[in-house]
Amino acid sequence: MEAVHGHDHAHDHHGPTGIMKYLTTTNHKDIGSMYLWFSFSMFLLGGAMALVIRAELFQPGLQIVNPEFFNAMTTYHGLIMVFGAIMPAFVGFANWLIPMQIGAPDMAFPRMNNWSFWLLPPAALLLILAQFTPGGPAGVGWTLYPPLTIQQGMSMDLTIFAVHILGMSSIMGSINIITTVLNMRAPGMTLMKMPLFCWTWLITAYLLIAVMPVLAGAVTMLLTDRHFDTHFFNPAGGGDPVLFQHIFWFFGHPEVYIIAIPAFGVISQVIPAFARKPLFGYSSMVYATASIAILSFLVWAHHMYTVGMPVQAQLYFMFATMLIAVPTGVKVFNWVATMWKGSMTFETPMLFAIGFLFLFTIGGFTGLVLAITPVDVQLHDTYYVVAHFHYVMVAGALFSAFAGIYFWLPKWIGKMYDEGLGKLHFWLSFIFFNLAFFVQHFLGLAGMPRRIPDYSLQFTDFNMVSTIGAFGFGLSQLLFLYIILKAIRSGEKAPQRPWEGADSIEWTMLPTPAPYHSFEKPPVIR
């Protein structure tokens, strides 16, 4: 099946070398790798901030950091993990995989692709710089609610500009992805034949184009409120802080699915490969993903049940939110049905995929609990919410990113990772993740508020457990770095098809490792 095997290595030696090669590259694989390395370094930075939070919460009272710095840590941990780690990771996957999965030579706009990556490091730099400005880093929470945002020092402006730049990068990346998927498919690769990962990214890219500009508008209004005497959110001038919450969550809720939907795509490719069965209900998966995306625009105010909405509005948002469980349930049942009576093996990617399925479902259920208005009024801003969204963000998005990296690494670098260490990484991550976050459900139910550096004595035991889990989880990720470096340096040569059940065209029609330019001649898809 090595039909398309061009003069692959000839291109490697053209053009600039060293740092200039990466600054000027327009190759989707180089850019994909840069996205992944960037996101991993941001993951370590955001993780270090999380460990500062957990270290302070190991005991009641104030031991390590002052409350202002604690608030800044919760703020930048959230911003960096969402915009710096998880989103770029999946854009990295999109860059690597979409051209290979649809039979295209590269992305539609390679130069814009380069630009959308190189906007990220300056944005990250602004976020880091914001830690060292006069007045200290902004401690407003990643949701940037006014009026507090309007009263912060200079670091707030740096943060707002960083959000602008990150948003621009996402929008350009999304335009690239949509154009690639819609215009660059090989002959015969109809939309309904695409691997599900491409479908999920097509839908995600539309979500990004629809909501990232709204966030850009919201933070622009914050900026003009801060410096140019507008009063969008200042009640004294006729504005309303609650308006910001509405605009923010109009972006923020689709953002949740921007993170989750590409993860669904990865899982939808990994599970069939290791169950050795085609994905159960392919078209229902496509429709379920699209309906999740549409519904995500209609439920934003469930993040703000406590602002004093009329009860009719609360009822609407409650039922609309619960409706999302239906297409999500379709997806979960399809994954389970794919495994049903399959010839399953449990290599590392599959372990992470099953870990995802199990933990993401728990996160989904706690989400349903929080959707119920009277319950949410009790649990709003408690650790129950923190536990809920870490179950869907970490065990959902991050685990699926791990699954995807272990799954496609042989295709990317042509070498295998150490299977034993990979499994160890999974089990350490799985156990420590639950140690860190499962107990937070109990803390939240007992009333411990989030974003507070101190707590009353009865919460001590669970907080200690959670801190131990968090440090274990963080340190386990250094093992992941070691596994990747070891595979790149001295991994065994990967066979052409390391996973016998993987059947999308990047496995069946391209050599391993993938050549620098994927499909110079479009493949023929039957």
Add this chain to the structure above:
Amino acid sequence: MSTASGNALLLRKLVVIAVAMFGFGFALVPIYKKICETAGIYDLQKADRLVNTQVDTSRTLTIQFDANTRDLPWTFRPLQKSVQAHPGEMVHIVYEVTNTAAVDKLGQAIPSYGPQIAGQYVKKVECFCFARQELRGNETRQMPLQFVVDPQLPRDVSVITLSYTFFELPGGKTRGES
């Protein structure tokens, strides 16, 4: 059509969507205002219409008045600290505000209620908070407040605190005056 020109066309369409959504973010401001007006939420700067003003003499409420300023060199106080009134009865109060600085200042009073639920039952007919107040240097002004407490007020509320805070409006560039 070649792939390249097809790509460029799609690029333009998608950029238009992105720009339109940026505009939509700003369009949410008037939309939100309109929805709140229609739903009767957020009418801080509008007089309430009284429908039924039957006085419920079976109970008496204590209404306390509180006055604060923020970032303004003003002294601001009610002439009476509190009144006793029946639900449905018209209450008339005067506040006095003095600009202690020599320069002109612009301020806006924002109400707040304790308990919070009382807010929707205090029906204001006339209030200095409906408009922004501009005080010349060292000017003193007496300002009226006239309201009725709706007899629908839950029976367990017997004391209402009505608190006003004057915020400074930076020179003239204000939105949302009614």
